[in-house]
Amino acid sequence: MRILVCVKRVPAPGAKILVTEDGQDVDAAHLGFTTSPHEECALEEAVQIAEREGGEVTVLTLGEAAAEEQLRYAASVGAHNAVLIPTDGEPWDPQRTARAISQAITDLEAADGAFDLILFGNESADSGGFQVGVRCAYALGRPIVNGIKGIEFADGVASARREIDGGYEVYEVPLPAVFGVKEGINLPRYPTMKGRLASKKVEVASMELQADSGGLARVRLHRPEEQVSETVILGTGADAAGAVCDLLEELGVL
Amino acid sequence: MTLLVVLEHDRGDLADASLEALTAGRGLAAANGWPMHAVIVGANGENLASDAAKYGAEVSHVVGHDMLVDFGPEAWGESVAQLARSIDAGAVMASGTERGNEVLAQIAARLDEPFVANCVTVTPGDPWEITRVQWGGSLLEDTTLVAGMKLLTYGHHSLEPSPADSAGDGSTIAFTPELDATLARTIVQDRTVLTKGVTLATAPVVVSGGRGVGSAEGFGPLEELAELLGGRVGCSRAVTNNGWRPHSDQVGQTGTRIAPEIYIATGISGAIQHWVGAMASKNILAINTDAEANMVVKAGHAVIADLHQVVPAIIDEVKKRKGLA
Numbered sequence: 168m169r170i171l172v173c174v175k176r177v178p179a180p181g182a183k184i185l186v187t188e189d190g191q192d193v194d195a196a197h198l199g200f201t202t203s204p205h206e207e208c209a210l211e212e213a214v215q216i217a218e219r220e221g222g223e224v225t226v227l228t229l230g231e232a233a234a235e236e237q238l239r240y241a242a243s244v245g246a247h248n249a250v251l252i253p254t255d256g257e258p259w260d261p262q263r264t265a266r267a268i269s270q271a272i273t274d275l276e277a278a279d280g281a282f283d284l285i286l287f288g289n290e291s292a293d294s295g296g297f298q299v300g301v302r303c304a305y306a307l308g309r310p311i312v313n314g315i316k317g318i319e320f321a322d323g324v325a326s327a328r329r330e331i332d333g334g335y336e337v338y339e340v341p342l343p344a345v346f347g348v349k350e351g352i353n354l355p356r357y358p359t360m361k362g363r364l365a366s367k368k369v370e371v372a373s374m375e376l377q378a379d380s381g382g383l384a385r386v387r388l389h390r391p392e393e394q395v396s397e398t399v400i401l402g403t404g405a406d407a408a409g410a411v412c413d414l415l416e417e418l419g420v421l
Numbered sequence: 422m423t424l425l426v427v428l429e430h431d432r433g434d435l436a437d438a439s440l441e442a443l444t445a446g447r448g449l450a451a452a453n454g455w456p457m458h459a460v461i462v463g464a465n466g467e468n469l470a471s472d473a474a475k476y477g478a479e480v481s482h483v484v485g486h487d488m489l490v491d492f493g494p495e496a497w498g499e500s501v502a503q504l505a506r507s508i509d510a511g512a513v514m515a516s517g518t519e520r521g522n523e524v525l526a527q528i529a530a531r532l533d534e535p536f537v538a539n540c541v542t543v544t545p546g547d548p549w550e551i552t553r554v555q556w557g558g559s560l561l562e563d564t565t566l567v568a569g570m571k572l573l574t575y576g577h578h579s580l581e582p583s584p585a586d587s588a589g590d591g592s593t594i595a596f597t598p599e600l601d602a603t604l605a606r607t608i609v610q611d612r613t614v615l616t617k618g619v620t621l622a623t624a625p626v627v628v629s630g631g632r633g634v635g636s637a638e639g640f641g642p643l644e645e646l647a648e649l650l651g652g653r654v655g656c657s658r659a660v661t662n663n664g665w666r667p668h669s670d671q672v673g674q675t676g677t678r679i680a681p682e683i684y685i686a687t688g689i690s691g692a693i694q695h696w697v698g699a700m701a702s703k704n705i706l707a708i709n710t711d712a713e714a715n716m717v718v719k720a721g722h723a724v725i726a727d728l729h730q731v732v733p734a735i736i737d738e739v740k741k742r743k744g745l746a
């Protein structure tokens with residue numbers, strides 16, 4: 168099975184998220200970067216499927232040159248091929264992103280054959296546009312279902328599970344198919360030393376692609392107003408149990 | 422022009438989120454001087470026209486087709502796109518649920534129009550000015566929108582639903598889309614409900630543990646406390662990543678959003694991605710050794726101590742007060 172996984176490099180903020188002075192981006196000067204969590208799970212799923220069913224995993228990202236870090240990471244946990252669509256570092260809007268990725272997929276397939284399965288993260292952790300995967304699937308004329316937390320195969324059909332409140336629903340989608348995957352579908356592995364070493368040798372193919380922007384233009388990013396509350400300290404040890412139970416009684420849960 | 426609101430339902434069982442969408446849509450339609458219409462796709466949809474009217478829809482378009490019994494993102498997206506084109510809608514919107522965002526993305530792909538997910542405020546004009554959610558709620562983005570047809574969702578829970586002052590009369594118009602048979606490929610085939618009753622999302626009490634719990638076994642006391650209080654156990658991503666708890670227990674941006682009467686967060690630092698999942702809690706009690714931890718700073722109440730000592734002491738006291746010890 169030929170599998171493609173599309174991932175996004177995002178900053179990893181902790182207790183606070185800071186914005187650059189011009190309001191155009193997250194201030195990542197003091198932050199590490201990571202693969203957006205849903206995509207990290209999409210990648211793990213692809214690697215597990217390839218291990219189980221046989222096949223090859225290609226990882227693709229659109230981003231600044233530094234996104235090579237996430238591609239190498241993907242290679243260190245089992246991706247075979249890596250593709251970068253380089254940007255100028257400016258954030259691309261969802262339509263522009265989808266146009267470029269669709270074109271890249273078309274080109275990759277023309278060169279090496281169709282992908283049986285394409286996985287996206289359900290939504291990116293930072294901009295959360297909920298659409299790049301859907302736009303790409305439509306452009307490619309393939310079925311897509313989002314919110315997927317389980318995939319199995321039988322006779323050229325992918326049986327995909329999606330969580331609903333207190334349960335799940337099942338979709339039976341013929342291959343080639345596209346899914347938007349969510350964290351929780353699996354527990355991503357950590358890279359092994361061997362994987363890390365091998366990932367250094369993986370060739371990152373660069374695909375320069377231009378695409379038109381869509382109708383959204385960022386004005387600025389800003390933090391929501393925070394409600395600041397004085398924290399009432401109920402104690403500093405086991406003897407706080409009484410005060411905690413008083414609170415629970417007051418709230419009617421005890 | 423018309424504002425079209427997509428209602429979400431399963432065979433006539435309306436999602437609460439759709440009432441939010443109608444409430445938000447009413448304001449947006451008024452700001453544009455447009456009427457608001459509802460669109461209801463799928464089996465038993467006609468039963469929902471009276472709800473739509475109560476929340477201000479002038480008309481409900483009931484979309485029927487042999488293929489449209491249960492939900493399917495492609496079939497729903499294609500149907501609403503065809504309807505929106507045929508009535509020359511100025512905007513189409515839904516609530517920013519999983520399905521709402523998915524259907525709007527499907528429409529956007531088909532019409533090659535921009536789609537703005539999880540809006541908080543929308544001000545029509547030239548261009549439209551929109552504030553939307555990023556990072557699951559930790560950050561806001563102001564953006565402008567230029568489009569032929571405006572496609573958007575309102576962030577789920579970003580407003581309280583309220584019925585209209587003057588309800589519509591509940592009239593309906595039938596619409597039959599032309600659907601390619603291949604779109605049946607993404608229609609729900611089966612549905613299984615596992616838990617009836619309290620889920621993490623609806624529990625009145627959530628007792629959560631983070632990295633500070635230290636092990637899978639360390640969650641034993643948290644389970645006991647949650648049980649005693651009729652609540653559920655939650656956790657941070659550090660815990661899921663360590664394999665101590667299943668992902669279904671994870672609270673946060675990429676986990677579950679909770680809104681309990683009280684959230685007891687033990688050994689959790691309160692990173693923004695965790696916080697956005699917990700911030701709708703009515704009360705928060707943080708138990709942490711670090712008085713400076715973000716969770717402690719943001720909580721209404723805190724105990725600054727080792728959770729391994731405090732949690733068992735709370736269990737004993739709860740049992741005593743319940744007459745169990």
Ligand SMILES: Cc1cc2nc3c(=O)[nH]c(=O)nc-3n(C[C@H](O)[C@H](O)[C@H](O)COP(=O)(O)OP(=O)(O)OC[C@H]3O[C@@H](n4cnc5c(N)ncnc54)[C@H](O)[C@@H]3O)c2cc1C
Pocket residue numbers: 177178179180181201203204292630631632633634656657658659660671672673674675676677687688689690691692693694695698708709710711714726727728729
């Ligand atoms: C894009 C993205 C999405 C994410 N989504 C989520 C998400 O959905 N949910 C989520 O939780 N995280 C999420 N994260 C991860 C998040 O950034 C944090 O890494 C994570 O929440 C940290 O978990 P923690 O608080 O348990 O661990 P830590 O940050 O390590 O904190 C442990 C806390 O325990 C306290 N402690 C230690 N020992 C004790 C003790 N004996 N008694 C009492 N207190 C003790 C410490 O003082 C500290 O405050 C996401 C990250 C990214 C980048």
